[in-house]
Amino acid sequence: MTAQVADGTAAGTPARGRARDPMRRGRAYSRHWYAWAMCAPVVIVTLVLVGYPLVRGIYLSLTDATEANMGRTIGMNVIPSTYEFVGLANYTAIVTSAEFLSRLGWTVVWTVACVALHYGLGLGLAMLLNRPVRLRSLYRMLLVLPWAVPVFVSAFIWRYLLNGEFGVVNAMLRAVGFAGVTWLDDPFWAKVSVIGVNVWLGVPFMMLALLGGLQAIPRELYEAAEVDGASPWQRFRHITLPGLRPVSSTVVLLGTIWTFNQFPVIFLVTKGGPGGSSEILVTYAYRQAFEGIRNYSGSAAWGVLILALLVVMAVVYRRALRRAGEAW
């Protein structure tokens, strides 16, 4: 967010002005103090709500604070603070653990698979619904439904549907003569299941966003292309996709961040199982931090690490877009 501001009008001119004429800044302030005062509440609230927890989290990640050594007074029990600064020990412990790399690998697979399916299916459905069909609004409503149901409700429903012995999905498979699949009990199928559930949950949002994007593309472009004899594929490739790009780039980035941190689906459908095989970074970090005596420093380190990964990812993505000629 700050980078965006710097890219805009504020960049350049004030720096020169400051160097040349210190008086001008004072005058500008006395003329515009009102604007500053109007901004102040937002700045302060942001600092309190975002800045403070972030800084505190980063600080905690550099200590060995846990639930046991952080001071507190509860009724007659007084426990003194005894945690210490340990530098980067938490980070090195996480990064050098064998679990970290394997969890990161699966998290990346999970994110890429989910976002690709979200986008692909969302685009397909959006294009179907963008043309005049009968009962279009009914279809739209039904397709948005998964998004309207609270995630934990959907997750629990899917957990029961996919139950190996008593689940509806296997009952249907058996009814048509197939053997049931151990959906949630086999590492491979558990991964397929959670991806499936997450796709089911996430497609409606993509569909809606892309539908909006499609409707913003001027009809004339298609008509002109048709007159020029462009095939449907050519029209899709050269009008639809470029026309959707501003929407796509945003929703893909959003979707990636959401999926990367999609806690409830994994945690509620498979509980990270079997044997921890479907655990993504956030659910794994949760377990490390909140099971038993809570490890505040460790969980803070995990949080900072995940944030850092996402920031790097977002920066790389923005760079790639800008290189492709997209002003974002």
Added chain:
Amino acid sequence: MRRAISAAAAAAALALAVSACGGGTPEQPAATATGAAEPSGQVTWWDTSDATHEGPVFQELIKEFQAKYPKITVNYVNVPFAEAQNKFKTAAQSGSGAPDVLRTEVGWVAEFASLGYLAPLDGTPAVDKPEDFLASPASSGKYDGKTYAVPQVTDTLGLLYNKKLLEKAGHDAPPKTFAELKQTALDVKSKTGAEGLALNVDAYFLLPFIYGEGGDLLDVTTKKITVASPQSVAGVKVVEDLITSGAAAKPAIQDSYNNAQAAFKEGKVAMIFNGPWSNTDNLGGKVFKNDPDNFGIAPVPAGTAKAGAPTGGHDYAVYAGSQNLDASYLFVQFMDSAESQAKIAGKLGLLPTRQSAYTMPEAAANDMIGKWKEPMAAAVQRPWIPEGGQLFQPLVEGYQKLAAGQQGAEPMMQGVAKAYQGLLKGWSL
């Protein structure tokens, strides 16, 4: 300049307002009524028992309590067992929303107490006739030489079986050893069409196999992690063999407990391991509903060392930050009296922790109590250490890998031992 000051003042006022919203410190409680006056106050109790079968019986007891102490109001909250530990810790730590009294699993007490969340109960009315308590359940409430909880119920695991299915397979008596367990299960499978044994892929339910071969998770006195000892591994190998030989049905990993229970209640499987808390649930099942005699209870089978199952159960604990400590102590005293325990035992078949409760007619009237006496004799004490609650997650993950056929017994237990080393600082392998 004046403008700058006023802006700063406005900012300060805003910051104050924001921090005030963030909760702040709870006000000091108004002193609760003490002395000769009738005890009063409000007691919030988090009950973690089964809300449909067990909860109503506890609520009946609360009605009696309120009749005795009309000025104390009891807030009954049923919190699902699986969520209670985390929920309580979050509330206790933040200082708001924690109950006054909590029904805690025996394994949680040391952890809560070490973190300062529980009020010491020695010398309060909550510890009433302590000499009446059975030794093993009472020990779970002690930490660092003080009493932090009093036992509500005790339990262990037993072998629950469908008598008719076993008879059909040619066995009049339940299996007494792991070898007999395997044979009986295979016979049931080949002769009745039902499965022999349903395993619940959960750490607690793995313990009878580990204890049976003489293993354990930890040796507390020497601070040694024994989960990967040859004896413990031998116990897990028994489970591995039960699964691969087909004596145990391929276990469900997700919702393992419910799947095993459902199969047993439907008569699709002849034997499971489970505790007295499932009595009511089992007797409501299709094959036992009109035929309670068909429901058999036996001690868990023995391995080469002994027959052993973990000591479980629940305790009453009082939150240290409670604003109604006196009323809470009275509440615990009442709920944990021998009469109350006998009532619960009579209605639910839960095992009392007071010797005197066993002889009361109300408890004796429930034949489940008598039937569980023998399995209880095989109960093994668990390590009551603050990290006790963390020991199960690595074990259950390992068990899941074993049940899914990803890992053998030996590497599985090595992995668990490694995880324990990370949890228990200063312990040796």
